[in-house]
Structure formats: C-alpha cells, structure tokens
Amino acid sequence: MKLNSIFENAPELEIQGLMSDSRKRRPNSIFFCVKGMMNDGHRFIDQAIKNGAVCIVYSDPIETMDPTVTYVRVKDVLTAYNQIANLFYDRPSDKLVLFGVTGTNGKSSVASLIKNILNDSIPTGYVGTISIEYGNVKLPPLLTTPEIDDLHGVLHDMVDAGMKACALEVSSIGLEQRRVDTIDFDVAIFTNLTHDHLDYHGTMENYFAAKKSFFDKIKPSAFAVTNSDDPYGLAIVEDTKGKVITYGIKNPADYQAVDIQILRNGTIFTLKCFDEEYRVETNLVATFNIYNLLAAIAALHSKGLAMESILPKLNRFEQIEGRMERIDEGQPYNVIVDFAHTPDGIMQVMEYGARITPKENRIIAVFGSAGKRDIKKRPIFGEIADKYCDMIILTEDDPRDERVYDIAQEIASGIKKTNYIIIESRFDAIRQAIEMANENDTILILGKGDEIFMYGEFGREPYLGDHRVAREMIRKYYLNKGENIDETE
Numbered sequence: 001m002k003l004n005s006i007f008e009n010a011p012e013l014e015i016q017g018l019m020s021d022s023r024k025r026r027p028n029s030i031f032f033c034v035k036g037m038m039n040d041g042h043r044f045i046d047q048a049i050k051n052g053a054v055c056i057v058y059s060d061p062i063e064t065m066d067p068t069v070t071y072v073r074v075k076d077v078l079t080a081y082n083q084i085a086n087l088f089y090d091r092p093s094d095k096l097v098l099f100g101v102t103g104t105n106g107k108s109s110v111a112s113l114i115k116n117i118l119n120d121s122i123p124t125g126y127v128g129t130i131s132i133e134y135g136n137v138k139l140p141p142l143l144t145t146p147e148i149d150d151l152h153g154v155l156h157d158m159v160d161a162g163m164k165a166c167a168l169e170v171s172s173i174g175l176e177q178r179r180v181d182t183i184d185f186d187v188a189i190f191t192n193l194t195h196d197h198l199d200y201h202g203t204m205e206n207y208f209a210a211k212k213s214f215f216d217k218i219k220p221s222a223f224a225v226t227n228s229d230d231p232y233g234l235a236i237v238e239d240t241k242g243k244v245i246t247y248g249i250k251n252p253a254d255y256q257a258v259d260i261q262i263l264r265n266g267t268i269f270t271l272k273c274f275d276e277e278y279r280v281e282t283n284l285v286a287t288f289n290i291y292n293l294l295a296a297i298a299a300l301h302s303k304g305l306a307m308e309s310i311l312p313k314l315n316r317f318e319q320i321e322g323r324m325e326r327i328d329e330g331q332p333y334n335v336i337v338d339f340a341h342t343p344d345g346i347m348q349v350m351e352y353g354a355r356i357t358p359k360e361n362r363i364i365a366v367f368g369s370a371g372k373r374d375i376k377k378r379p380i381f382g383e384i385a386d387k388y389c390d391m392i393i394l395t396e397d398d399p400r401d402e403r404v405y406d407i408a409q410e411i412a413s414g415i416k417k418t419n420y421i422i423i424e425s426r427f428d429a430i431r432q433a434i435e436m437a438n439e440n441d442t443i444l445i446l447g448k449g450d451e452i453f454m455y456g457e458f459g460r461e462p463y464l465g466d467h468r469v470a471r472e473m474i475r476k477y478y479l480n481k482g483e484n485i486d487e488t489e
Helices: 041-050 077-088 107-118 148-160 172-176 204-216 287-302 307-313 343-356 375-388 404-412 426-436 466-477
Strands: 017-019 029-032 053-058 070-073 097-102 124-127 132-134 137-139 165-169 187-190 223-227 243-248 255-262 267-273 276-282 334-338 363-367 391-394 419-422 442-446 453-456 459-462
Touching: 017 077, 017 148, 029 041, 029 077, 041 053, 053 077, 077 148, 097 107, 097 204, 107 124, 107 165, 107 287, 107 307, 124 148, 132 148, 172 204, 187 204, 187 287, 223 287, 243 287, 255 287, 267 287, 276 307, 287 307, 287 343, 334 343, 334 466, 343 363, 343 375, 343 442, 363 375, 363 426, 375 391, 375 404, 391 404, 391 426, 404 419, 426 442, 426 466, 442 466
Parallel strands: 017 029, 029 053, 053 070, 097 165, 097 187, 124 165, 187 223, 223 243, 243 255, 334 442, 363 391, 363 442, 391 419
Antiparallel strands: 124 132, 132 137, 255 267, 267 276, 453 459
C-alpha cells in the first residue's frame, strides 16, 4: 500500500507494515504513538524509526523531527490505527461471518463450540485464549483479543485461506483498548459478568461498561445474543441497535434448556426454541457448559444455520484442552483440568465436582492466584474452596514477582474449616494430589488449563501445562509406566 493513498500530500512510499510496539523490527512501516496505561508511544519514536518506521502517526507535539520520515498528526491515534489497519489488510472482517464472544467466563468454550459446529458447513476460524485456528493452521495464542494490527492480520490470513466465518473472543481489556473498533461483527454474544479484571477496570461498573460498549456499537443487522439468567444479561443489550436474542435455563428465553439431566459423561435436556422443542444429547457436562452450548446454538441458529444441522453435532465434541478436560489414564478417580481463574468460574467447577463425587469421597483442589492481578479475589477463592472441598493444595499460578507463599496465605485467609497445604511448585502440587487420591475421589486442577508457560519473576517461563502434568503423574504414580518427567519440556 502506498503512503499517499492513506494520507493526502504524503510521499509515494510503499508501506509494508504497521506497528505500535517500537521494539519490533518492521521495515517501511507506519508507527502509531499509542498511549497505554504504563507507556506513551510518543516516547519511543526514535526507537521505532531505528526499527523501520518511515511514517509516524502522533497526537501530541513533537520537539524534533527526522527529515527523512513522514509525520502525520491526528486527533486520535487509536482511531487512525484502527482505520488504517482495516484498509491495509483489505477489510478482512467484512468478508467473514464474524461471531464475537464476550463475558467473564465461557468465551473460549463458546467460541470453540461455534467453530466446531459451523466448520462442517462453512470453513470457520477461531481466535482466542486457546489458539488461533483456521483450516489446517493452528498457531499459539497471542492475547485473548489480539492487538489491532495482529488481529486484522490474522483475519486477513483467514480470508486468504478460504475461511468464510470466524469465532473471536472479545475481552474487556481488548474493548477498553479499542482493538475491535473496525471489526465488523455479525453476532455479538454475552456469557456472564462476575468478579474479574478489577485490577484493570477498578470497579464492576467500569468492567460492565467496557463489555456493554461491544453491544452498543454493533450494526443494526447484527444479532445481540445474551444470557437472560445473568444479572447483567438484559442491561448489557438495552442500548444495542442489533436484534436481541436471549438464552437461559432459569428464566424464559428464546432458547431455553429445561428438564436437564446432568450425567457423569454427558447431559440430556429439552431445548425450547420459540414455538419448537428439541431433544438435545451432548457429551458436555456441568451446568455452565449448558449455558455455553445454548449461547452457541442461539448464535448459529439466529444467523441461519438449521437446527437439523446443529443437533447431530452436539454429542461428539472433542475435549477442549484445559477446559473441563477430563484426564483419563485408567485411574479409579476423577481428574479434571480447567482454566477457571475467577470466583464464579471456580465455584461452577467445584459445584460440578460435588455433583459427581460420592458423599463418602473427597474433592481435592489444586489452584493458586495470579501475582500482580486483582488481589481482592484471593480470599474469595479460599471461601469457595472451603465450601466445596475436602483437601486444598495451594500453589503457584503466574506469580510474577510476588512470593507464591504470600499469595497462598491470602487465599488461605478465606479457608476456615478445610485442611490445606501450600506447595509452591505447581508440578509438585499436582503430583501430591495424584498421590493422595483414593478410588472415586475427584481432583480439580484449576487456573492454568492448557497454558504451557508460567509468568515468574523474570518473565514468561516454560511449563508443561496442567493437562500434561496430570497425565504424566497418573502414569508414573498410579499406573507406574511413566519415566522421568522433565518439568520444562
């Protein structure tokens, strides 16, 4: 793309890339001076030029200018960044049926369900916390909602690969930082809103406002799919221009699950959809997963996918790594790995654990809480585990530069009656849970899911992932067929 096709009176330079991180090497690029919570891009213009920027888009006065570089002053750098990224990548979201999923919990599950159900009908991609997937491509995740340039680039690659639809996780921080301003959504989905990210947003009111902005901005032809059972579910769509579609279990909804039977390895329920009823059999378990499934069904059916195309696929979902993943190596006790890292998410998983565990058996939980993140929820974690568990093992979970022991003590302040121990190494904590489990006990390993990294004092460090550690420990300590395990494989 030529620079003079973007800005009037600019030289006829070929632009090969966009960037807002001055540390990245991108020759012949445009650098956007984005202001963040900690840093201001205006401070890093010289570094950006050294790394290939030939044009600087800025809003604040600049004292000195490089005569070999083009400078463009705008009122709002983020607006310009979004608009130019959309043009640079040839408006990729306009060419996709785009499903955006937001909420505290369930984003990954709902987006993955949409991708898996729809992909048999039209080629569908996925972008979120688990990975980036389209066609035969599977890439490591970036952010839950990638940065502006990365997101448009990924969607462009999907279009080039023949994708016709995409399910995208939309985080509150992504919304607050305006990463999806020029993304054209066809369906916006709300899962729920509970305590999370208050270290960033400050209050639940601010957190809600960030989520609500997603629905306020969708086009009139789009669908706003919302959870009628959530306290915020109707309020979040009250100003939307899109067509509101509801789903739920407790309250009447356009898509409602009734007569629910939750079994150990699946769920059966009746789906009431406007004036129709359908029998649903799924291999998904736990009440919160029924909400996730309802959200996916409502989104797809509203967008035109026939119920006859949806229902047969609901009983053959592959396990999503790290999301209510049942670890089965032949052991006589339950082991479940889940990404739950919010009070509501942990409570939902523990409720399911209580449902499948005989009263005479134990629920053993392994979890921690992230360092430098929302410390108010730590004692709440302890209170929830105290209610549902018989043994609690507190451990590391992205401690960053906080002491794992100190974080664990803050969680333990909410524990009043249940026995607990602190094992700082997550690897050893999972091993301890496996070693102490008896027949028909349930082990819940929460917080990291399939993540193969741990944020420590010196940044991102390798980690096997809870699902892999659990499997290896069962093989070694129960089945006795594992060999030595390398924690940093």
